[in-house]
Amino acid sequence: MNKEKIFSLILTGCLVLGTTFPAFAVDAKKTNTIATNNPVSKDNKNLKFSKEVAQKKAKELLQKYFDIKIDDKDFKCNLTLSSYKHNNSSYSVWNIYWHCDSYNKETVIEASLDANTGTLISMHKNEYSKASNVSIPKLSIEEAQKISDNVIKNTNPSEYKLCELSNNKWFSNRVNSSDYSFHYVRNLFGAKYYDNYITVTVNGLTGKIKSYNFNWDKNIKVPPMPKIDLSKVCEDKFKNEMNVNLKYNLFKNKYQYENKENTKNIKLVYEPSLEKSNFIDxxxxxxxxxxxxxxxxxxxxxxxxxxxxxxxxxxxxxxNYKKPLEKAEALKLINIKIAELYGKGYTVKNLDYREYDNSTKSNENKTWTAHFTKELESKNEKTKNKEPETKEGYIRINALNGEIVAANLYSYFDYNEKFTPKFTWKEGYYKAIDLLGKYYPSRVKNIDLKLTHREIIYTENEEKEPERFYRYHFTRKVNNIPYDNDSIYIEFNTKTGELSEINCSWDDNITFQSPNKKISVNKAKETYFNKYKPELRFIWQNTSKDPKNLKRELKLVYALDNKDIYVNAFNSKLLNDYDGEEIKFDISEFLNEIKGSKAEKEIKILAYKGLIDTKDFKLKKEVKNMDLIKTLVDALGYTPYLIEMKNSTADKLANDESNSNSNESLLSKEDYLKMAKYYGFIGEDVENFDADKKVSRETMCKALIKFLNYETIAECKDTFVLNAKDSHEVSKENFGYVALAKGLNLIDLENNKVKPKSTVTMEDLSLSLFRALENKERSYGIVPMYR
Known part of the structure; x- marks a missing residue:
């Protein structure tokens, strides 16, 4: 669509100038659900719906409720039959899959149908085409929700009355999706029952239903509601039992492929936890x-x-040494450490030196790595082929100081083999302590030495299976505060008594904030409970002590969700677990600010997709160069991964010397400029970039055309005609950009005037950005894999 629009613009220009132009799946992840696939050709006499009837029924339901018509001439179909057990009941489900592939579009449709009742359990439709590849929805979340509500009213009218929509959040980092998802939870007499739900995904471009999932138990037996309200009692119990533990936590940095050294997003936080339980009867x-x-x-x-x-x-x-170890020095040291760890007789092979300037751990920047093997003594015929004829492993050392980064002796074993461990877990703990003192003397004062071990209890009739490995995980402590992203891990093979693995994951380049000005534990707890209250809900509880004979009962409880939430230890703000940003519960000021704006709908969509910061947003704020840069860089999402690739080549970008341990922003001004330079928004002279200069309309047009990668077209200056009274006021070098921006509807004219020199407001920029995203295809580049 975008290319056709541009072609039309160019063609029009050429004609004016007289120029010729030659795509319920049943929730099988639940631990109490068992699924078994059966061949569809099998005679299933007890099923009400055969595969042919099920296929026909599914097609009818898809067309009736979702306006999806499936033509057997174009679509190929596959079916599988699955059997499930859930809450002491069994049922069978037909899983039907249609696929249609053409030159311009690929369509995949999936549906699951109860094989005995004919109930549609789930539906999912995916279309892969240029038209479905737009990076911003046209519908607002309110418009999408109305569509979702109407669908459920038609498909499940009685269940819809028993549901309530889960709280919606203003999420970030969702720029690459134009869909809206809604989750409806069953409400039983004022208590939520999360095991029963309906979910709907709406295509934000077309308004069509993209997926539907119906998970409902119609035979549920609800216990009687209590006569006494214990909500206040339960809240007080949660408050008394909750711990808020101080820790340094590493959050994701959404602007980078990895958390590099000195750019880690680490914050001092309080983490709420409940040791007893998250549920009170x-x-x-x-x-x-x-x-x-x-x-x-x-x-x-x-x-x-x-x-x-x-x-x-x-x-x-x-x-550290003055320089990295040479190969001969590294080989000598590695041989010594192998002999100390695993004994003599090993031969080193494949000794390699590696440098990683952007390693996430400072002790892995420069390393020597070797594989080693040892021939075992010949075996008699009874033991031959049961064990390998060689022992092998690997070791990695820090080339700057000789410290062991990692070592492993591969373990070959038979799970059914009977043996007696060489020592107890407690004895192994002291062996691990000895290794810490010998190989990591510089770390011993900065690790948590308290460990907990859980061992399975076997009944009298069960044969005890010994633990194959004892594992000891020593977490790093800074200022006597845990930082669990760094640690030392030690593992023993209990059959042989040998050290099977040792690993030191550590970054010495981090600057941790001092805890001196932290808030109190009581203040952190108060902050949490000011926002989160216990919720009344139904859960399934196993009342049997026999793990082989479960007895599950529906129980009414007060539940407190404390996972994935942190309290900033300095300002009491509640933070999410993803990037450590403040959780925004109240956006009323933002909504009031944009109410009545010509771009109200567009701004709201941008905010929901995480492209506008709702804090301190002002419609009439005059846009400066730095505002423009930040807006466009943020709109490109995860593409900064490419900068990491480019930095590894000779053509490096500007150096970043910013202190990114700041709590206020994940990305500094220098970071933004570096990325803007890579994207081509600014030129080579980054140091002299005028961040405070106000942005004119023609400057915004040029930036947005570059944002869309259409600058080559815009440079065809003689191709375009700009029908505006003040077209002569547009700078000659920007004329093609402004004309193309007008042709793509990125800007509006006022009284047929462009006003190219006028200063842009945040309202103007937001509307133009939205329209640019309507013309920009979704990015399917490499997505970061976080460690």
Whole structure:
């Protein structure tokens, strides 16, 4: 569509100038649901719907409720039959798959149908074409919700009356999707039952339903509601039992492929946690214990003061060499460490040196890595072929100081083999402590030495299976505060007693904030409970102590969700678990600001997609160069991954010397300029970039055309005609950009005037950005894989 529009513009210009122009799936992830696929050719006499009838029924429902017509001439069809067990009931489901492929479009349609009742459980339609590849929806969230509501009123009218829509949030980082998803949860007498739900996804471009999922238990037995309201009692119990633990937490940095050294988004936070349970019985007011806890013996261990002193006496600074180890030096050191860790007789192979300037861990920037093997003694015929004839492993050391980064001795074993562990978990703990003192003396004062071990309890009739490995995970502590992204991991093979793995994941280049000005624990807890209250809901509870014979009952509880939420330890703001940004609960000021604007709908969509910061947004604010740069860079989403690739070549971009440990912004001014230069929004002279200069309309037009990668077309100056009274006021070098922007409807004329020198407002920029995104295809480039 975009190319056709541009072609039309060029063709028009050429004619004026006299120039010729030659795409319920049943929730099988639930632990209490078992699915088995059966061949559809099998005679299923007990099913009401055969595969032919099911296929016909599904097609009728898709056309009736979702306006999806399937032509057997164009679509190929596959079917599978799955059997499920859920809450002591069994049922079968037909999973039907249609596929149609043509030159311009590929369509995939999936539907699941109850094989006995004919109920449509789920539907999903995906179309892959240029027309479905736009990066911004045309519908607002309110318009999409109306469509979703109407669909459920038609497909499930009785269930719709028993549902309520889950709270919508203003999400960020969703620029690459033009869809809206809505999740309706069943409400039983004022309590939510999350196991029953209806979900709908609406295509924000077409208004068509993209997916539908119906998960409902019509035979549910609801226990009687309690006569006494214990909400206040339960809230007080949650407050008393909740811990808010201080920690340094690493959040994702949405502007980078990886969290590089010195650019890590680390914040000091309080993390809410409940050790007893997240549920309190709404009838008794008692915490509901997780029955699986009874199946384990829990053992906690920590060094006593005398043992700690002995370990801490081994402390010494880690000093780097003047230059990385040479190959001969590295080989000699690696041979020594292999012999110490695993014994003699190993031969080093494949010794490699590697440098990673952008490594996420400073101890992995420059390393030597080697594989090693050892021939085992010949075996008699009884043991031959049961075990390998060689032992092998690998080791990696820091080339700057010789510290072991990682080492592993591969373990070959038979899960059914019977053996007795060489030592206990507690004895292994002290072996691990010895290794810490020997190989990581500079780390011993900065790790948490307290560990917990969970061992399965076996009944009298069960044969005990020994643990194959003992694992010890020592978390880093800074200012006596845990930072669990760095740690030392030690693992033993319990059959052989050998060290199977040791790993040090550590970054010495991080500057951690001082906790001196942190808020109190009580203040953090108060902040959390000011926003989050216990919710009345129904859950399934196993009341049987026999893990092989579950007895599940529906229980009314008060639930408190404390996962994935943090409290900023300095300003009490609630943060999300993704990028550590403040959770925005109230956007009323923003909505009032944009109410009545000519771009109200467009601005609201941009905000919902995370492209406009709702905080301090003002319609009439005059746009400066830096505002324009930030807006366009943010609108391009994850593309900064390409900068990391470009930085690895000789053609590097401007150096970033900013302090990105700031709590206020994930991306500094310098970061934005570096990325804007890469995208081509600004030229080579980054140092002299005038960030405070006000943006004119013609400057905005030029930036948006570059944003769309249409600058080559815009440079064809003699091709375009700009029908405006003040077209002569447009700078000659920007004429093609302004004319193309007008042709693409990125800007509006006032009294047939462009007003090219007028300053742009945030209202103008928002509307023009939205229209630009309507012309921009969604990016399917490489998406970051976070560590």
């Amino acid at each position: 709404a009838t008794t007011g008692e915490f509901i214990k997780d029955s699986s806890i009874d199946n384990y013996n829990v053992e906690t261990i920590e060094l006593n003061p005398k043992e700690k002193t002995t370990l801490y006496n081994k402390y010494k600074n880690l000093e």
